[in-house]
Amino acid sequence: MIFDPLWLVFAIPGLLLGIWAQVKLSHAYGKYSKVPVESGMTGAEAARRILNDAGLSNVPVEEIPGHLSDHYDPVKRALFLSSENFSGRTVAAVGVAAHESGHALQHQAAYGMFNFRMAIVPVTQFASMAYMGIFFAGFIFQSIFRQCIDIAIVMFAVMTLFQLVTLPVEFDASRRAKEQLFRLGLVHEDERAGVSKVLDAAALTYVAALVSSVMQLLYLLAIRGRR
């Protein structure tokens, strides 16, 4: 298979948006991870407060290695914070910790989009592993090209749907995070903008991932039509 220039046309917008989102995130995070939070709380302490207040004292807050590796694990029902955010007493650390707590709150509230996203995780994982193999099988065995491309398109559509569902889940987690941070007095009025900037920049990376997926899906549809 020779390199397809059409692929570049479809890949470039998502790639550029992705780079821009990463630059924006590292700028916002870099800035606000140097701004101490007035409450003097660490990310872990802020998360603990939010979780306890919601009656989720059984959800542990643990430290994990890596940069911005923070996440809520719905299977383990546990919150994992990167060292920087776990022990950081900064606007960025508290903001990220609150966002991850927001996912735990979604889980507790059985928020529809959160449940739907969780339900399609296994099929998405399978699709992301299998689709490349099927795609290339189509190029090697030209007689079954059409069938392979069709299956690859369905698999890629599932992956794109996952990215699409991720958006409301992420925006809602940030909304819940900000609500709790201000209600519990964990961040003050003048720190609101900083929290929003970090969380909005993080959300933008998910928008970029969706755009990339949609463009790649369109590319698959384009080569299907070309044959």
Ligand SMILES: [Zn+2]
């Ligand atoms: Zn999130």
